[in-house]
Structure formats: C-alpha cells, structure tokens
Amino acid sequence: MTAPTAVAPRSGSAAAAPGHPSSPRRHARDNRAAYRRRLIWIADHSIALALALMFLGPLVFVLLTSVMTDQQALTPDLWPRHWQWSNFVTVFSKAPLLTWFGNTLVYAVSATALMLVSSVPVAYALARFRFKGRNAAFLAVLTMMMLPPQVLVIPMYILWARLHLTGSIWPLVIPTLFGDAFSIFLLRQFLLTLPEEYLDAARIDGCGEIRVLLRVVLPMMRPALAAVALFQFFAAWNDYYGPLIYTGEVPSQWTLAIGLASFKSVHAVQWNLTMAATLLAMAPVIVVFFFAQKAFIEGVTLTGVKG
C-alpha cells in the first residue's frame, strides 16, 4: 500500500530542488508532499474501487436473482435464500434457447468467416496499392461505416423478399461476402503501420502481390485479423435490429437477441428465469472476452488513436 508513495516523491522533488540534499526545510516539504500524495493515492483508489463495484454490480445482481426461487424473485431481496441452480435447467424448457443459440452461432460464425475472406484484399489494396481514386474509395468506406442501417433497410428488405430469403438470417450473412466497411477500415489502419521494406524484400525475391499478401502480410496481420474477427463475431452475436427485421415473423429462425427480448414479455413475472436466460446470453461473450482480451483492447485502440 505504501510502496508506490514511498518511491514517487523522491524522484519528483529531486528534480525540483537539486543541490540541497539534507536541508531541514526540504525534509518538511518532502513530508508534506508525501502526505498529500498518499491522500491522492487513497482518493484515486477509493473512486476506482467504487466505480468497479458499480460496473460489476449489474452482473452480480443478474446472477443473484437468477438463482432465487419464483417467490423470492418478486421481492426486493438482494441475496438468495436458497440457491436454486435448477433455474438454469428449467429455463431451457421454457424457451427454445438451444435453437436461438444455434441460429446465433450460424449467423456469427458465417458472417465472420465471409467478412475475413472479402475484407482483407480490399484493405490491402487501400493501404498498399497506389491508384487513382484511392482516397475517394477510402472516403466511401468511411461513409458506409457511418451510415445508419435504418436508412437502407426498406429497399433491402424488399430486395430480399423478392429473392424469398426473408424469414432467415441469410440477408444478414450474404452482404459480408462483399466486404464489411468497419473491418476494411480497421485492417487498413493496421496495414499502414507495417514497414514497406518487408514487402519489398518479398517482391524482390520474385513474389507476386497475392503471394506477398498470403505469405508475408497475413502472418504479420494476425493481431488485426483477430480483432476484426472478434468485432464482427460480437456484432453479429449482439445484433438485434437485423434479426428483428428479417426473422421477426419466424420464431424458428430467431437469434438469442430476439428470443431474449420476447422472453420477458412471455414470462413477465418470473424475473429469476428471465435473469437466468439473460445470464446465458451474456456468458459466451464474457468467456470469449477473457480468452481474447488483448486482441480486443488492441483492436479498439486501433480504431481511435489516429482519429
């Protein structure tokens, strides 16, 4: 607890007042500064701790409520009297959670795979090729990224309805075959940071552009690829608007997001089961995050730093 405060003031005041290492006035000032620093340290850490509790609070309350009995969940109690873990079994009989889970998984996995295949070459071209209209193309990517999906949804719905694909998630998956604007943007930002010398060396060795991309660039891109794959996976996993538009009328095609939103309306008074379902919807995301935390944080940083 005192270790950081003991070291910090030394270096700080040494820079401010060199040449009087042992004067009594300096000692007094040092002590005051150390005292102030310790107070600030305590204040900072208390605020941080309080904030941490507030950020974790909702997850804790969801967990506590999800194991309460039906009766207790209707009271404002915070702590479960009996830990009724069987709620997590009961909830599967109340709603086709596994179907929703499967639909969500198909949507998220296929959208991620197709996005990777289609977006990497585009990002590579935007970052590494010199051609007329490159700036215009990049601005178009940015515009596409910023455009609210609601602006385009009606013509798209009519188009997919004509192709008889509404009532499934395919209208959400197929477009990722043609590049995802956000992923292209993020991959391009990463590719610009790669030193050109590596690529030139490969070109001198007689590699064509495609071989350069596959053999040299792709291995170096791994952190960025992981980040965009995770973002795309989560965007699809968390998506509510898309599945609502295209599968809203066909319950067998619902994703977890749609199912969970309807769960509360159907099981209005069973907060414990609703929270159990909520927790089950959150769980995969939290598990993936703990395994891939670094890729996430690096990816997010890439989106903003040079904004």
Next chain:
Amino acid sequence: MTTTSVTRPPTAARGPVPPALGARRRRHRLRVLAFLSPWLIGFAVFLVYPLVTTVYLSFTNANLVSAAGWVGLRNYRFLLEQDPYIWQAFRNTAWLVVVMVPAQVLFALAVAMLLVRLKSGAGLLRTVFYLPSLVPPVAATVAFVYMFNPATGPVNHILETVGIPGPDWFNSPSWSKPALTLLSLWGIGNVMVIFLAALLEVPTELYEAASLDGASPWQRFRYVTFPSISPVLLFSVVTGIIAALQYFTQAMVAAQAAGGLHSGAVPGYPEGSTLTVPQWLYITGFNQFHMGYACALAVVLFAVSMVFTAALLRRASGFQPQEVAS
C-alpha cells in the same frame, strides 16, 4: 497522401509510355480492380442501390402488397404537418444527442484519466470497465429494467435504505431516458479504451514542463492534455452522435420489458418517452407497412447523419498514411 508520391519511381509519370510499361500499368490496374472487386460489388448493391431506391420510394406510397404509386411530396408534407409521433421522436433523439452523448464522453474521459493516474491495479480495472461494453445490448437492457424495477429491483431498494425515494425509472416518462443514459454509461468501455490509449501517448515531458512552470491541475488539463487528445475527443463525439441517431435496440427492448402488455398501445412506452426516429421508422415501415412513408423518414435520418459524418470526414486527413506511419 501528398508525401507518399515522393517515393514514386521517376519513370512512371514522364513522357510517352513505352509499350512494356503500358502493359505493366494495365496489369497493375487489373490487380487493383481484382483486390477491390468484392467491395465494389458490395458498394453498388448494398449502398448505392438501396440509397437511390430509398429516395425514390419516399415519393411513393409503397407498401409491399400493391404496386408503388407516385405521390410527390405528400409523404414529406405528412411528416411535417400531420404525423402525430414524429416530433416526439425527433425530440427524444435530440435529447440523446444533447444529453446522452456528452454524458458518455465525459464519463469515459473521467474513467480513463483515473486509470492513467493509478499505479497499481490499472490493468485489472481496465478489464472491469471494458467488459460491460461487450454484454449483448438486449441482455444488458433486460438486466437494467430488472435492476431499476421500482417494486422488486435492487436499485430502489438500496436507495430506500439510504433514505432516498427512488423514481419509477423505465416506467416514468421523465425518468426513462435518464435510465437509458445510465445503461449507456455502463457500456462506455470502447470509448474509455480509446481515451486511455490517447492519454498514454501524451508526452510526459510536457506534464513535467508544465509542473515546473507552476501549472495547476486544471491548467495542465487545459493546455497539455486537451490539445493532445482533442482529435480523439472529436472522433468520439461524432461517432457517439452517429450512434445516438441510430439508437434503437435499448429503447425498443426497455419499452417492451418495462411496459409488458401496455407497451403496444402507444409507441415508446412510457407515453412515447423512449420513441426514437429509427424506432418510428421501424413501426411505420414494418408494423404498419407504410414503406413509402418510412423511406421519407429514412431520407431525413440520412440527411442528418451525413451532416455529422461530413464533420468527421473533414478531419479525414488524420486517417492518411503519413500520420499513421509515424
């Protein structure tokens, strides 16, 4: 962009092109086209086509069932003069832009600045603050509706034990948007991480120099921190506004979960207080099947969001190679 041209070989631009070079250039052009082709198709089919069609349909009475008939400006006149909900939807969306977005940005900045100051535990805390931003929005919204439930939720229970009578949150027209704002503050992890990275890039010598000159903490923020992070700040505000213009899921799910059976009668339970423009577009287009009219709403939404996108793209020089390469 401008500096990259310096490295171009001098032969490329000068004089009549020898046939071998012309062939090389043609091959280069083909290669560029091949690499870009997935996106070029996507751009045409999933952006240009629907955008043009949206504008066209906004002048018709399209409804999915019968053929669309031309109605001129009637949709827009209805929007301005008769639509009973549109002004409320505009006001709610404007509220999100004016209150929720600044709250998010300031809170994220405050949390990031706190994390920078901490010498121990910052890594763990960053994880804790980031995690909620990944929670599926539907799950997060349902969880918040439960927590803020006036009768059975823990929040009002805790407030009561401290002696504060809690409001009705998601069931009260005047508290529903503040409750949604709290939900959005829970998920500021992305913005926080971006700020954190920007704050860590501020050269520490600048702070030391400012301290030696006797600058107060506020002055250090105003004259050192703020200028260094202002591009990131602008980026967050604009992307926040664009997200606020699209705000749909949380408003829709909160109204459903809190309102139950009552939520259907008036859109945006309670009393239209959570009705946003995208939500009204969804209701008119996909519940009432007035697709032509919904397209008119989409055109308005497009116009507004383009204003803010343009504000961001004007700074697009920040995305260019020479700055990123540094």
